Amino acid sequence: MIIDKSDIIENTQIAEGIWRMVFKSVEIADRYLGAGQFVSVLTDDNWEHPIRRPMSIADVNEDKISIIYKVFGSVTQALTKLKSKDYIDVLGPIGNTFNVDYDTFxxxxxxxxxxxxxxxxxxxxxxxxxxxxxxxxxxxxxxxxxxxxxxxxxxxxxxxxxxxxxxxxxxxxxxxxxxxxxxxxxxxxxxxxxxxxxxxxxxxxxxxxxxxxxxxxxxxxxxxxxxxxxxxxxxxxxxxxxxxxxxxxxxxxxx
Ligand SMILES: Cc1cc2nc3c(=O)[nH]c(=O)nc-3n(C[C@H](O)[C@H](O)[C@H](O)COP(=O)(O)OP(=O)(O)OC[C@H]3O[C@@H](n4cnc5c(N)ncnc54)[C@H](O)[C@@H]3O)c2cc1C
Structure with missing residues (x-):
């Protein structure tokens, strides 16, 4: 896993309290193993948000990574303020993946x-x-x-x-x-x-x-x-x- 300051491509509200953010990270996309893995994000350098928040990877398309988040508290609220061309500090990819034995089940x-x-x-x-x-x-x-x-x-x-x-x-x-x-x-x-x-x-x-x-x-x-x-x-x-x-x-x- 690595830490990357990733450029935000899109950050849009898609339902009530639910947002999709797409950011670009060649290095995290390169290391991505599959569905189940997550990233951990820092919204900004503000001391009020010193702790990263885990977010599952919702999609990887070449070097573009999507997360879908629900506004719960201060960090997810702060995420909604970020715009295209801002950056987000992302640690990842973290964790294991689903293992689908679809031949059997x-x-x-x-x-x-x-x-x-x-x-x-x-x-x-x-x-x-x-x-x-x-x-x-x-x-x-x-x-x-x-x-x-x-x-x-x-x-x-x-x-x-x-x-x-x-x-x-x-x-x-x-x-x-x-x-x-x-x-x-x-x-x-x-x-x-x-x-x-x-x-x-x-x-x-x-x-x-x-x-x-x-x-x-x-x-x-x-x-x-x-x-x-x-x-x-x-x-x-x-x-x-x-x-x-x-x-x-x-x-x-x-x-
Ligand atoms: C592996 C992993 C993947 C995740 N993926 C996503 C994702 O894809 N999208 C997404 O929106 N969230 C995801 N989460 C949850 C997300 O990280 C938390 O909702 C986050 O803490 C919100 O930060 P906040 O500062 O906005 O709210 P906080 O201030 O941290 O939380 C506000 C309140 O929400 C409740 N809360 C927050 N997180 C949790 C939790 N995990 N379990 C139970 N109660 C909680 C608590 O009561 C808390 O007081 C994931 C968590 C994990 C561990």
Missing amino acids: YPILIGGGIGLSPILNLSKCLVQKGISITTIIGAKTSKEHFLQHNPNKNMFLSTDDGTIGINGTVIDALNIVLKGVKNPKIFACGPEPMLFSIQKILEEKSIPAQFSVESYMACGVGFCQGCVIPKKQNNEYYLVCKDGPVFEANEVKFE
């Missing part, structure tokens, strides 16, 4: 909230390879969606308030999708309660899965130890930044 991709970012990246890679997939993207309400609900093309949106797509969470959508799929394997990213609920379904139905885990973290390189997640098998812990962010679903425990 039918991939079901699930992104909840801002967890959609690595899922859309993975979806694009699989579609480019001609692999059939089903994608489920969940949000609280239609205003947070920027994609089209299209079950005929195996793209399912869900909303907690029922304003678009399946009325409910990604779990409601998953239960519908699972009825029509043989030999599924799930690839999911989203808030821990969502991953926990999916994990329970997987255990009941013996379905394999990989999760990309978005724990709160400070350094992204293993120093701060802030992003620990318990191992399922014993009382030890993984570091999401160094051991993940992608884990087999049966390796991690959500508390």
Whole structure:
């Protein structure tokens, strides 16, 4: 991984509170291994924002890297102020990648909230390879969606308030999708309660899965130890930044 002061090409609001930023980094793009990896960004040299924030890579197109972010607090708010031709300080690429054994399994991709970012990246890679997939993207309400609900093309949106797509969470959508799929394997990213609920379904139905885990973290390189997640098998812990962010679903425990 390297640190690069990358030129911003585009920074646009794409839904309510959701932005896409595209920046140029030849060196990070060269080192990029695949969907699941993330970068960690510093918005500016302001002492008020001294800690980097992890952001999943949503797309890599030659030397152009996209992230999709939701405005949560001060750093993501500051990100929205950046414009084309400004620069952003980016550390990356960090972490491992999804491992899709699509010869054996039918991939079901699930992104909840801002967890959609690595899922859309993975979806694009699989579609480019001609692999059939089903994608489920969940949000609280239609205003947070920027994609089209299209079950005929195996793209399912869900909303907690029922304003678009399946009325409910990604779990409601998953239960519908699972009825029509043989030999599924799930690839999911989203808030821990969502991953926990999916994990329970997987255990009941013996379905394999990989999760990309978005724990709160400070350094992204293993120093701060802030992003620990318990191992399922014993009382030890993984570091999401160094051991993940992608884990087999049966390796991690959500508390
Ligand atoms: C590997 C990884 C990939 C990520 N990818 C993305 C991405 O693609 N797009 C995106 O928008 N965000 C992503 N995140 C989350 C993002 O890094 C945080 O939302 C970030 O901290 C926001 O910074 P902020 O200063 O705006 O808000 P902060 O002030 O840091 O946070 C505001 C509040 O939001 C809540 N919060 C923030 N982050 C988290 C979290 N990870 N888990 C639970 N609660 C949280 C906390 O309650 C906090 O008080 C990712 C995190 C990880 C670990």
